[in-house]
Amino acid sequence: MQINVLHMAHLAIRYGAEKQLLDYLTLAKSTPSEIRHHVCALRISKPIYEELNSLGIPVITTRLWPWNIFSFSNFARKHDIHILHVHNQLRFPLRSRILPKLAGVPLIIEHEHGMVWNTSSTQLIKWTNKLVNANICNSHAAKIMLERKCNIDAKVIYNGIPLPPEQTEAPAQLKTELGLSETTAIVGFVGRLNNPKGAEAFIRMIPKVIQTVPHTAFIVIGDGPMRSSLEAEAKVLGINDQIYFLGYQKDAYHLMKQLDVVVVPSFREAFGNVAIEAALAKKPVIASNVDGIAETVIDGETGFLVDCTESIQRQKGTNSLPKAVVDGRTKELRPPKLPNTEILAEKVIHCLQTPELAATLGNNAYARAVHEFSLERYCKDLDNFYRELTHYK
Numbered sequence: 323m324q325i326n327v328l329h330m331a332h333l334a335i336r337y338g339a340e341k342q343l344l345d346y347l348t349l350a351k352s353t354p355s356e357i358r359h360h361v362c363a364l365r366i367s368k369p370i371y372e373e374l375n376s377l378g379i380p381v382i383t384t385r386l387w388p389w390n391i392f393s394f395s396n397f398a399r400k401h402d403i404h405i406l407h408v409h410n411q412l413r414f415p416l417r418s419r420i421l422p423k424l425a426g427v428p429l430i431i432e433h434e435h436g437m438v439w440n441t442s443s444t445q446l447i448k449w450t451n452k453l454v455n456a457n458i459c460n461s462h463a464a465k466i467m468l469e470r471k472c473n474i475d476a477k478v479i480y481n482g483i484p485l486p487p488e489q490t491e492a493p494a495q496l497k498t499e500l501g502l503s504e505t506t507a508i509v510g511f512v513g514r515l516n517n518p519k520g521a522e523a524f525i526r527m528i529p530k531v532i533q534t535v536p537h538t539a540f541i542v543i544g545d546g547p548m549r550s551s552l553e554a555e556a557k558v559l560g561i562n563d564q565i566y567f568l569g570y571q572k573d574a575y576h577l578m579k580q581l582d583v584v585v586v587p588s589f590r591e592a593f594g595n596v597a598i599e600a601a602l603a604k605k606p607v608i609a610s611n612v613d614g615i616a617e618t619v620i621d622g623e624t625g626f627l628v629d630c631t632e633s634i635q636r637q638k639g640t641n642s643l644p645k646a647v648v649d650g651r652t653k654e655l656r657p658p659k660l661p662n663t664e665i666l667a668e669k670v671i672h673c674l675q676t677p678e679l680a681a682t683l684g685n686n687a688y689a690r691a692v693h694e695f696s697l698e699r700y701c702k703d704l705d706n707f708y709r710e711l712t713h714y715k
């Protein structure tokens with residue numbers, strides 16, 4: 323039996339959830355299987371549309387408002403869709419549950435990538451829970467949030483990241499481009515410049531790091547609504563000449579290879595693909611002890627986890643703050659906080675001053691990532707889940 327899956331997702335930008343889906347579809351397309359993929363894009367950028375086209379994946383673009391139900395149900399019928407796999411639409415049950423059911427889609431999977439932290443009213447979600455056949459979370463922390471907030475049980479499938487080709491040593495062009503000497507260490511942040519990522523904690527730790535290790539450069543990869551305020555804060559802290567805002571970079575992994583330490587200071591993070599990408603680049607990760615990050619980083623073995631103690635000031639135009647996050651140690655809910663600035667700086671300094679330790683952490687992180695967080699493993703888990711759900715033998 324062929325299994326036809328329709329993925330519903332926002333594909334306008336290319337950060338965590340979008341990359342995860344595109345990487346999966348790319349691998350799935352090159353692996354013989356009875357599972358066929360289709361995409362229902364709520365929004366889509368031209369490059370992503372072209373990418374899906376070149377993979378030969380049928381795409382329907384619709385926001386799925388009630389008046390779009392006929393085109394959606396025609397597409398679902400034409401491609402004999404068995405499963406609608408909805409990514410990150412927990413807040414919109416009309417679009418992800420009610421209309422697809424009315425359109426005759428047999429099975430619905432909801433996949434949580436981090437939205438449950440944002441969900442405000444959960445009443446409609448609870449009322450329509452019966453329309454969903456299965457839920458997937460990308461970490462145990464996400465599963466805890468989904469259960470506590472929406473009374474939904476879920477299967478945990480950790481994200482998976484494409485393994486880099488063996489033996490690809492990146493040319494160290496970053497230092498040349500930035501005019502840095504060969505001996506300058508680089509500490510990096512990679513992510514959307516929106517509030518869950520805690521980029522301000524990265525900036526605030528810098529003066530403390532350079533007091534002890536003065537010749538260090540800091541780079542920020544990524545873009546978003548907080549960029550100008552972060553640049554302004556760097557100016558006020560007097561660290562302008564040591565920090566480089568590189569904006570959105572298509573090949574963040576290639577740049578990560580050229581860093582010495584990667585910092586992931588998010589105050590909420592369902593999973594955190596950046597921590598795994600850093601691991602695959604064999605770099606130690608210093609990260610907040612919160613949510614899914616506490617599952618991807620093993621404190622003292624693959625990096626360091628830093629407890630969260632600093633209050634957050636939400637800026638205009640950024641995401642609203644979640645009421646609670648999952649504490650990395652206790653697994654209990656607690657208010658969101660940024661990682662402790664002193665400890666963050668201390669751990670970065672420790673890695674910079676003891677490169678042997680940094681190398682050991684990076685190698686451990688790499689071995690664990692290859693074993694537990696590969697795209698192949700993700701693909702296998704997801705495909706088996708589809709088979710289970712459709713009682714495929």
Ligand SMILES: CC(=O)N[C@H]1[C@@H](OP(=O)(O)OP(=O)(O)OC[C@H]2O[C@@H](n3ccc(=O)[nH]c3=O)[C@H](O)[C@@H]2O)O[C@H](CO)[C@@H](O)[C@@H]1O
Nearest residue numbers: 337338339435436543544570571574591592593594595596
């Ligand atoms: C706050 C939250 O809950 N976020 C979740 C969200 O993704 P979210 O987009 O927040 O974050 P992730 O860190 O997982 O992924 C970001 C991705 O964007 C890439 N990048 C970033 C900057 C840049 O300039 N160029 C670039 O390519 C990174 O390399 C990485 O691959 O869904 C992901 C996928 O399930 C989860 O892992 C995240 O935990």
Ligand SMILES: O=P([O-])([O-])O[C@@H]1[C@@H](O)[C@H](O)[C@@H](O)[C@H](O)[C@@H]1O
Nearest residue numbers: 337338339340410435436440641
């Ligand atoms: O977490 P949040 O900022 O509300 O929303 C996020 C998007 O901005 C991001 O593009 C996507 O990859 C994440 O999965 C999540 O949907």
